Amino acid sequence: MRRALAWLSPATLAGRTVLALLGGLLVFHFGSVWLLERGVRDALEEAREIHVADHAAMAARAIGGLPKELREDAARALSTPAFEAVWGHSGPAEPMDEAALAPLRVRLQRRAPELAGLHLRLGLAPANDGPRRIQGAMRLADASWVSFAAEAPDLAPVPTHASLASLSAMALGIVLASILVVRWITTPLRRLAKAAEAFGKGAAAPVPLPEDGPREVRDAARTFNAMQARIHRLVADRTQALAAVSHDLRTPIQRLRLRAGFLDDTEAQQAIDADLDEMEGMVEATLAYLRGETESEEPRQADLAAILSTLCDDATDRGASATYAGPDRLPILLRPLAVKRALGNLVDNALKHGGGARVTLEEAPGAVTVRVEDDGPGIPEAALEAVFEPFHRLDASRNRGTGGTGLGLAIVRQVVTAHGGTVTVANRREGGLVAAVRLPRQHTSKLDDATNARGTPPRSVLPPAAGSA
Template identity: 40%
Template sequence: MTLRLFPRSLAGQLSVLLIAAVLIAQVVTLAFFAESRRSAIDAAAREQVLGRIATLANLIEETPAGQRDRILGALSTSRLTYSITPEPLVRNAVTAWPDDETRAKLDEIFGPGRQVRAEFADDDRTGIDAHMSMHGNGLGPGARQKGKRWPPTLALSVLLSDGKWLNSETLLPRPQLWAWPVVMSTFLTVIAISLVMALSVRRITKPLREMAQASDRLGRGESVPDLPERGPEEIARANRAFNAMQARVSRFVADRTRMVAAISHDLRTPLTSLRLRAEFIDDDETRERMVATIDEMTRMAEATLAFARDDAAGEESRNTDLVALVEAVSADFSDLGHDVGMEGPEHLYLSVRPVSLRRALRNLVENAVRYGLRARVRLERTATGVVIAVDDDGPGIPENKMEEVFAPFTRLETSRNLETGGVGLGLATARSIVRAHGGELTLANRPGGGLTAAIHLPVAAET
């Protein structure tokens, strides 16, 4: 079974795409925000360190030489160390700010004229590692393990009034860019947008689902009420067009059905008159042939009228146990002495018009026992619907006649005997009924001889 990561429904696809767009936008925004926040925190931390050592330099210059080491030791921490050396630990006066305002910033903090050497390192510490270490605590770039990522470091060397250098090395704090408030804000934003989007998409797609269900029911021959013309303008217009189409189709079918019924009904009177007149013909052979022809025409007219009346009755669909329906038809023919068998599941329910479907199945079973000696009815569920197959042991049908036999009043039996050949409306009626259910009736010759007539009925569309 294949796992579908992308939903098939319109609502699902719109939801996934919109949530993905929101997440991408949030990630890009947070990336810019994080970089800006990191730069601001780094600049503030460096300026704070410079101000601190500037204050310390002024204090050391006013402190006796014997007390300087005690003051520096008290102020040193695991992330900040101070030392006084004859030579500056920062050999090269690289800057803490990579711009032209560095000198002005140092003069502003330390006072004009004081020699200050500053060096800032983030990941690439080679310039500092060559000549600096955290004296006394083993921390800092000089003690860094190979391959280990350390926080950014700011090293300073300030010239004192007595010619010595006050050195400091500070491990600057690494800002936490992806804090919980940021993550929660992103999460809540996605949830809020998803809820609004879900309500909007549901409002848009609900009329589409209703139209799909109505189309499926209409295709299966059920009566469908007019769709409400609501929602966005495009969907309301589509519903309006669907309602108009349904009305036109219904009028067309009703008009044609009434016309066929009227013609069949009107033919009965002249046929009756012709039969009465034929009875007065003296030639017995001619009279019998004419009466037989008129009787055949009468049977055809009556069959057409019965079909038109049944079609115009407008039977409603209802949930029906097809197994019970097939068993009832098989039992009717078995009671008449025909060899009819049936196989299938214990129960199989489907929404159909049972009277019409029973008539279609009776026509197929009747053809099977008439031309194929016996009938075997198979009922099974498939991936797309239900199949009712009727097998017989007859001669089959030539391949070039498979479609022709569905035409009304078409008979392959050439005896013109109404008892053995019928009037040629059985398959036409059966196919019309099956297609009115949204299904299809197919014929196929069996490999071992005989014919299979299969009714394919679709299941209702999923909502």
């Protein structure tokens, strides 16, 4: 059935849209014509009933007011091809079908109330080749009868507001049909948008998009699949090159460290070791950012409060000032290692540049917020957004002399965005900086969709972090 519809439908999106609009307009047009025809027919039936009721009442009134010797001639004078009247001393010889014509009799009496006092009786005339006719009889005050025959109106009552109800039902049907057709047309576009969103969030492998639907959508899907393949190949080549560079750098770094150990000048030895540590840190941070560690870890339930408490305890053990305030336990679905690394970067920044870190965890409906505050010099307002850019460093206190590669906040935003959250930094009125991370609590489907879109997350093509070679 679906293939048959696809074969009958136009190949282009514009053609399908025109077909949907044309189909709806044609249905509405034919429905309107049908309603008009029905309305005209109902109006004719109503006019026919009025004609029969008025002529019957007029005949009874005119004939009943004349002497008996003039009544027969008066009845013939009042007769027309559409209404034949006859006067007689006795009632109709043929039986009248009162039950079948009772609704019609009620309507005729409603249109000419004086017929109710004339004991109106109705029946069907014998069938012939002409139009269907009814016959009736009315008893006058002197017990004589006026009989008549006329073209039969519709025996069924004319419904009130029939056209309005039919038009409303037809409009509703067109709306429902249009919604279904539009959904059918736009389904490939929605599928393309979801695939683009999943790929934009950093899918580890390209997910081929089905190349079906209208011609424009097929072309877009084909181009999108080619773009995915090119980008994935470019990233893989770049990552492989960086992996080779990092591996080659570790060997001379270790040789330099070994040679520095034979120096007699302790101060020079310590300076060289510090430079080598900085080089190793830069290589490791760069590779961690480019590797995208969030893509190689499965989401699971983890205690965010425990992660923050551990980070603060580790900082305290190193002699730094770090405090935690918040609930003792707060389980949430996330990628624990990636989140710990991101929050650890915020704590380290506060310790290095602010002299201490105050970490708070707050719960809200549908989300949790982590705040990391320090008492440092803060950041210029113009640079509050720029600090999230990779390799961006400030020239004042937040420079290479205090450590760092300019990737700490870039990694934070990368991890938080992958979890469907947001991260911002702002200067405090009291001085210092506050970094706020907001993570949604109900993002299970988003993480699952990202994982399912990639399939089983592959291992990174990069080698282990620096220091493990």
